[in-house]
Amino acid sequence: MNNELNAVNQWLENQVGQTILIRKEEQGDLDETRVQLEAVEYSEHVPARDEYAEGSSLILHGPGHVISEKGDIPLPRNTFQIYVDGLHETETDESRINLTTDRAKYLIFKLP
Numbered sequence: 001m002n003n004e005l006n007a008v009n010q011w012l013e014n015q016v017g018q019t020i021l022i023r024k025e026e027q028g029d030l031d032e033t034r035v036q037l038e039a040v041e042y043s044e045h046v047p048a049r050d051e052y053a054e055g056s057s058l059i060l061h062g063p064g065h066v067i068s069e070k071g072d073i074p075l076p077r078n079t080f081q082i083y084v085d086g087l088h089e090t091e092t093d094e095s096r097i098n099l100t101t102d103r104a105k106y107l108i109f110k111l112p
Contacts, residue, residue, distance in 0.1 A: 004090045011097050012040040019111045022080060026104035035064035035080050055085040
């Protein structure tokens with residue numbers, strides 16, 4: 001795990017037990033997901049799911065919901081996956097983290 005990814009992982013580990021909000025921008029779409037973070041896992045080789053290719057990922061474990069206009073939709077398998085292949089920019093402070101990969105931009109912050 002490189003230094004940038006290690007910093008992201010550490011920030012997330014520090015949020016275990018907290019509720020976080022994840023704003024993900026990908027191909028012009030903005031999604032928001034709320035997760036009650038129970039654990040963080042890093043995996044080098046995650047098999048393909050849905051339309052995504054396999055690759056290195058941070059897997060956030062815990063119950064959560066995708067926030068949509070039609071109401072909150074529960075996360076399948078109580079996990080949220082962040083593909084980190086192509087991670088090229090991170091910025092962290094005590095309350096939030098920004099990260100950019102080849103595939104998406106994320107803003108993650110803890111909720112009060």
